[in-house]
Amino acid sequence: MKYFSPVYKPGKNIRPPDLYEYSPDNFWFKAAGLADQTINEPLRGRHKADVIILGGGFTGLSAAFNIRERYPEKKIVLLEGACCGYGASGRNGGFCITTSLLDWEQKDPEKRREDLEVSSFGLKQIKSFITDYSASIDFDESGMLEVVLDEKEIGLLEEYQLELQKFGLESTLLGRKELEKVIKSPRFISGIRLPFGATLNPAKLAREMKRIVEDLGVEIREKTIITRITPGKLNQVETELGEIQAPFMVVALNAYGHKIGFFKNRVFPISVFQIATEPLSDKEWDSIGWEDRFGLSDFRTLFSYSVKTADGRIVIGGSDFTYYANDSLSTGNDKLVMGKIVRDLFSFFPQLEGVKIAHAWGGVTAYTLGRGASVGTLGDENNIFYATGFNEGVPTAQIAGKMIADLMAKESNLFTNHFIINRRIPYAGPGFLRGGFARAVKWSIHQLNYSPLHQ
Numbered sequence: 001m002k003y004f005s006p007v008y009k010p011g012k013n014i015r016p017p018d019l020y021e022y023s024p025d026n027f028w029f030k031a032a033g034l035a036d037q038t039i040n041e042p043l044r045g046r047h048k049a050d051v052i053i054l055g056g057g058f059t060g061l062s063a064a065f066n067i068r069e070r071y072p073e074k075k076i077v078l079l080e081g082a083c084c085g086y087g088a089s090g091r092n093g094g095f096c097i098t099t100s101l102l103d104w105e106q107k108d109p110e111k112r113r114e115d116l117e118v119s120s121f122g123l124k125q126i127k128s129f130i131t132d133y134s135a136s137i138d139f140d141e142s143g144m145l146e147v148v149l150d151e152k153e154i155g156l157l158e159e160y161q162l163e164l165q166k167f168g169l170e171s172t173l174l175g176r177k178e179l180e181k182v183i184k185s186p187r188f189i190s191g192i193r194l195p196f197g198a199t200l201n202p203a204k205l206a207r208e209m210k211r212i213v214e215d216l217g218v219e220i221r222e223k224t225i226i227t228r229i230t231p232g233k234l235n236q237v238e239t240e241l242g243e244i245q246a247p248f249m250v251v252a253l254n255a256y257g258h259k260i261g262f263f264k265n266r267v268f269p270i271s272v273f274q275i276a277t278e279p280l281s282d283k284e285w286d287s288i289g290w291e292d293r294f295g296l297s298d299f300r301t302l303f304s305y306s307v308k309t310a311d312g313r314i315v316i317g318g319s320d321f322t323y324y325a326n327d328s329l330s331t332g333n334d335k336l337v338m339g340k341i342v343r344d345l346f347s348f349f350p351q352l353e354g355v356k357i358a359h360a361w362g363g364v365t366a367y368t369l370g371r372g373a374s375v376g377t378l379g380d381e382n383n384i385f386y387a388t389g390f391n392e393g394v395p396t397a398q399i400a401g402k403m404i405a406d407l408m409a410k411e412s413n414l415f416t417n418h419f420i421i422n423r424r425i426p427y428a429g430p431g432f433l434r435g436g437f438a439r440a441v442k443w444s445i446h447q448l449n450y451s452p453l454h455q
Contacts, residue, residue, distance in 0.1 A: 001231055001379055003386070003425065007261045024332070026091055027276035027315060027359035028203035031138075034090075037207065039083045040222040043242040049077040049219075051408075052237055053250040054226060054260075056080030057089035058394065059387045060252035061209040062125070062401020064218045067250075070405050072217070077244060079224045079237065081256070085206025088255065088365045092394060093274060093305045093317045095295045096198040097144070098123050100396045101373075103419050104163055114414050116167050121402060121415075122395025123198060126205065133215075135208035138201040138310040140293040145182060147191040148299045156299055157192045170195060183296070184289040185348045199295050199307045202394055226260050231379050250404055251378075251386040254393070255366040258327055266368060266425040267388050268434060271330035273337045273362030274317030275345070276309070277355050285312070287351040301445050304344045313358070319344045323438035326431055330363045337362070365391050369426040375403045376422035389425065 029035075051067055051074055053060045064078050080086070101119040106112050129135040148154055161171050172193040174182065179191045214220055230236035235249040251262055255269040285291075290308055297305040297318075304318040319340040324330065338360050346353055368374075368389045373396065378384040385407055387400035403415045428434065 003263050003266065003378055004229070004231065005261045005264050006230075007228065007259075024361075025359045026203070026332075026361040027274075027309075027313070028090055028094070028201050030359070031201055031309070031311070032085075032090075032203040032207055034083070034085075034203060034207065037083075040220050042223040043077075043079060043221040043239050043244060045242050047077065047242065047244040048075075049244060049246040050074035051076045051248045051250065052235060052244055052246040053078040053252060054237070055087075055250075055252035055254070055256070056084035056206075056210070056220065056222065057087050057252065057254065058206065058209070058397035059254065059390070059400045059404075060250065061089075061206065061213055062398045063250045063252055063385075063387075063404045064213040064220075064401070065125075065209065065216070066401045066405035067408060068213060068216045068218055070409055075219070076217075077219045077221065077246070078213070079226060079239065079244075080220065080222045081225045083222045084210040084220065085203050088363060088393065089206045089397070090203035091274070091361060091363045092202050092365075093295075094199050094202050094307045094309075094315060094394070095144075095297075095305060095392070096123050096126065096200060096395045097295075097392055098196050098395060099164075099167075099169070100392045101399060101418065101420065102167060112167050115418075116169075118399060118414050118418050122398035125398045125402070126198075126200070126395060129205075129208060129212060133208070133212045135205070135212065137204040137208055139198060140200070140310075141198040142292040142294040144194040144197040144295045144297070145191055146194070146297050146299060147179065147183075147185075147188040149187050149189060151189060153299050154190050157190060161192060164194075180289070182289065184287070184351070186350065187348055188298075193294075197295060199293055200394070201310070205394070229260055229262075231384060233381050233383070235379075235384065247383055248408060249384045251384060251388070252400075252404075254388055254390055255364040256329075257366075257388060262386070263388055263425060265428050265431060267366050268323070268327050268368075268428055268431075269329060269364035270367040270391075271322040271324065271334065271337075271362055271364050272317060273322075273334055273341060273360070274315055275338060275341050275357050275361075276315045276359040277313050277345075277352075278358045279312040280314065280352070280355065284352055284355065288349045304341065304348075306345075314345065316341055316345050317362075320442075323435060325435040327434070332361055332363055334362060365393075367391060369428050370424075372423055373400070373420050374423040374425050375400050375407075375418075375420055377407060
């Protein structure tokens with residue numbers, strides 16, 4: 001089957017794949033009160049369902065929500081290896097970017113309008129969880145600020161503004177003086193203010209989505225590690241303690257799919273990290289001039305991203321990435337990368353020297369050589385639905401869930417005809433070469449200011 005290689009053959013003893021990463025210092029988890037929440041019991045015994053969903057991140061939860069809305073009579077069972085929101089969905093930077101699924105090469109104005117409608121859906125769905133289901137997620141729709149640190153990059157801002165205008169999106173260019181009225185940093189030369197986009201606590205969103213879909217009748221089994229998949233007219237899923245079969249299956253594992261045979265040597269895990277400061281005083285916030293809770297990022301290839309949290313901290317991540325040999329998962333921390341993030345923070349805001357770093361965490365996200373997400377169908381029966389390759393996924397993964405539900409219903413609409421539907425996932429080469437390739441990419445970025453992965 002395309003994009004699937006069985007990890008274990010029938011009859012062999014099964015060693016569960018390594019799916020757990022240890023990330024005990026995640027600020028988002030602590031702010032969400034995860035330690036005090038009930039984690040559902042694992043799947044035990046033999047079961048049948050109409051739809052099995054593999055993965056309890058944003059993609060799996062959104063698929064559960066949208067499939068349930070379309071098919072209220074179906075039995076939907078979602079399997080999660082740890083707890084809902086444990087992976088990248090609960091560990092990211094808290095950005096809600098509404099432009100991730102725009103086709104920047106598109107020339108047709110009507111197609112651009114359609115692209116924007118699809119790309120904006122994720123944020124709309126998140127807002128509907130707040131208005132319709134009383135989700136509490138520290139949501140703030142103050143837009144984004146993107147800055148440049150090099151005079152040579154100012155032209156990139158102007159080009160970006162022109163591209164946004166083609167999609168009918170407004171923005172404001174800020175020179176150094178105008179920028180200083182919004183944020184005070186000796187490294188920020190110029191910027192572009194985007195009125196669209198939002199920030200939130202991603203762990204709170206994932207846990208609230210779990211509550212919402214359970215209230216709608218979806219069965220969620222956490223602490224359920226998948227050991228073997230047997231695709232077919234009835235898809236068979238074996239777990240450590242049980243097994244379940246269903247005619248429809250959704251693969252929503254993103255960076256973890258290769259562990260059970262999906263997208264091997266095509267989608268691979270890259271580890272990224274974040275830190276959170278202690279809460280800043282009013283005087284410290286005044287010193288950097290950051291008033292609204294807009295998302296802040298820069299235009300470097302290895303860029304950083306920052307948010308102002310609801311309790312007055314700075315969460316900052318990015319600055320570098322790590323690939324661990326043989327597609328290994330992260331331990332949840334990496335001191336070398338953390339050091340780079342800390343240096344970025346205090347070089348951006350030397351006024352904050354002495355502020356303590358209260359939390360540091362990270363984990364894997366999914367990457368492809370084309371840097372592009374793909375949503376589509378698999379299997380001889382076309383009864384397996386997938387979404388993978390997301391690396392800016394808070395609202396985008398919400399959209400993937402909608403796409404999967406519409407594909408399941410065999411609808412033809414803006415979502416099922418979008419350019420990422422059944423988009424080819426490039427071969428990433430043999431695993432033993434990827435470590436050397438990752439090191440070469442980093443060398444090229446630092447020495448030549450060029451990356452074949454970031455074009």
